Amino acid sequence: MILVPMLRNIIRVVRPKLTWLLPADENIWFHRQVAYSMAFWAMIHTTAHYVNFINVERTRIPYFLSSDSLFTNQQ
Numbered sequence: 001m002i003l004v005p006m007l008r009n010i011i012r013v014v015r016p017k018l019t020w021l022l023p024a025d026e027n028i029w030f031h032r033q034v035a036y037s038m039a040f041w042a043m044i045h046t047t048a049h050y051v052n053f054i055n056v057e058r059t060r061i062p063y064f065l066s067s068d069s070l071f072t073n074q075q
Helices: 008-017 024-059 066-071
Strands: none
């Protein structure tokens, strides 16, 4: 989705058919908006992983940490 707005052949085909959906004449602006959106949702996704890791750590047995399983062979 991030590369499509920058392809001139695609823009030539899409412009007459989908101008109501995609801003074909403002392809660089649309490209930047897609990139900003991807960066924003990537940060949200990463934060959700951190929150999930913290919640798992809270529910674990106190003498065994999830981070220990990354560096040891204990089961």
